[in-house]
Amino acid sequence: MTMYEPLRGLRLFVVEDEALVAMLLEQMLEDLGCEVVSLAGTVGQALDQVERVAQKVDAAILDVNLGGERVYPVAEALAAHDVPFLFATGYGPSGLEDRYPEHMVLSKPYVEATLVNALLHVRTG
Numbered sequence: 001m002t003m004y005e006p007l008r009g010l011r012l013f014v015v016e017d018e019a020l021v022a023m024l025l026e027q028m029l030e031d032l033g034c035e036v037v038s039l040a041g042t043v044g045q046a047l048d049q050v051e052r053v054a055q056k057v058d059a060a061i062l063d064v065n066l067g068g069e070r071v072y073p074v075a076e077a078l079a080a081h082d083v084p085f086l087f088a089t090g091y092g093p094s095g096l097e098d099r100y101p102e103h104m105v106l107s108k109p110y111v112e113a114t115l116v117n118a119l120l121h122v123r124t125g
Helices: 019-031 043-053 072-080 112-124
Strands: 011-015 035-040 059-063 085-089 105-107
Touching: 011 019, 011 043, 019 035, 019 112, 035 043, 043 072, 059 072, 059 112, 072 085, 085 112, 105 112
Parallel strands: 011 035, 011 059, 059 085, 085 105
Antiparallel strands: none
């Protein structure tokens, strides 16, 4: 993976409950030139961080299922702060229950090209 100039400096909030997946994603993002400002592994941790990170991040990547709990309260909190976000799931777009049809869904495991396209979409609005 190499630095991808249009993504250089993109600041992200990552919400992922599996430590290994979070580390892999963080490394992929850093290799692309992004900065992971904060990580959270549960809905509660993420909600506690939203207020603090909302002014510091350009976007968020939200794992849909966090230890059996849906990430939707975090998505709503980010939306209230006008922080763009995209979802990540191993279940595909159907895992969202049609709640957020306008938001991108990244499939796991992460593929660099798909991640780049999703981040470019988030960055350009």
